[in-house]
Amino acid sequence: MNILGLINELIGLPELASEHGSMVDHMLEMVHWLVAVLLIGWSIFFVYCLVRFRQKRNPKASHAGVKGHASTHVEVAVVAIEAILLLGFAFPLWAVRSAEFPTGPDVIKVKAVGEQFKWTMHYPGPDGTFGMTKPELISGDNPLGRDPEDPNGKDDFLYTELVLAKDRECIVTVSSKDVIHNLALHPMRMAQDAIPGSIADMWFKPIKTGRWETVCGQLCGAGHSGMVGYMEVKTQKDFDAWYKENTPSPSPEKSSADSSDEEKAKS
Numbered sequence: 036m037n038i039l040g041l042i043n044e045l046i047g048l049p050e051l052a053s054e055h056g057s058m059v060d061h062m063l064e065m066v067h068w069l070v071a072v073l074l075i076g077w078s079i080f081f082v083y084c085l086v087r088f089r090q091k092r093n094p095k096a097s098h099a100g101v102k103g104h105a106s107t108h109v110e111v112a113v114v115a116i117e118a119i120l121l122l123g124f125a126f127p128l129w130a131v132r133s134a135e136f137p138t139g140p141d142v143i144k145v146k147a148v149g150e151q152f153k154w155t156m157h158y159p160g161p162d163g164t165f166g167m168t169k170p171e172l173i174s175g176d177n178p179l180g181r182d183p184e185d186p187n188g189k190d191d192f193l194y195t196e197l198v199l200a201k202d203r204e205c206i207v208t209v210s211s212k213d214v215i216h217n218l219a220l221h222p223m224r225m226a227q228d229a230i231p232g233s234i235a236d237m238w239f240k241p242i243k244t245g246r247w248e249t250v251c252g253q254l255c256g257a258g259h260s261g262m263v264g265y266m267e268v269k270t271q272k273d274f275d276a277w278y279k280e281n282t283p284s285p286s287p288e289k290s291s292a293d294s295s296d297e298e299k300a301k302s
């Protein structure tokens with residue numbers, strides 16, 4: 036473990052599993068250091084004032100007040116450091132997350148739909164295109180209201196957990212069926228509000244295999260604390276096998292390139 040990783044553990048940051056997450060952690064570290072310096076600096080100044088301006092030594096109040104400029108300089112320095120944190124770290128990070136979405140066939144797409152008090156993951160299947168969903172079709176058997184007539188939806192499937200592949204970018208589209216939830220993926224340093232009537236994308240790249248809990252990050256009702264989900268990052272091979280296993284009624288025209296993978300999975 037490197038020194039930054041050790042510091043992260045000491046300040047209680049959770050395990051990191053995404054590519055961009057170290058930038059988030061780095062920013063948190065900088066904020067911690069700045070606040071630590073401020074705490075120590077102002078504490079020393081406070082004690083100094085208690086001693087320096089004690090009543091015994093200053094029987095009469097000075098109406099002129101401070102004549103030096105030290106405190107002004109310190110305040111300007113604090114503003115400058117805060118500006119560096121915001122402009123140098125927060126803005127660039129946010130710009131990439133909000134505008135530079137990955138494209139191409141390698142990007143894993145998932146829709147994460149929240150409801151009281153669970154998540155349902157909707158995968159588009161091998162065609163990479165989601166079938167239509169309609170609120171009026173929602174029923175016990177059809178929790179997301181998938182349209183059975185839509186050809187794009189034939190190979191779609193639902194899953195209770197968020198499953199991703201290591202080293203592959205993913206776009207998770209978050210929405211809600213009832214109230215505001217929040218899909219918080221702490222190891223990925225990602226979170227997105229799930230807002231009824233709207234959809235919001237978030238993207239990241241997992242760099243570590245593993246299985247973690249996901250948290251609902253918005254107080255969403257009496258069962259909020261039990262709204263625990265799971266996220267698993269698999270290797271590419273395991274992910275492909277899992278994807279194939281969950282895809283319903285595979286289309287007859289299967290490409291021959293897949294056959295070797297299939298044999299491997301069987302053995």
Ligand SMILES: [Cu+2]
Pocket residue numbers: 149150152215216217251252253254255259262
């Ligand atoms: Cu919730």
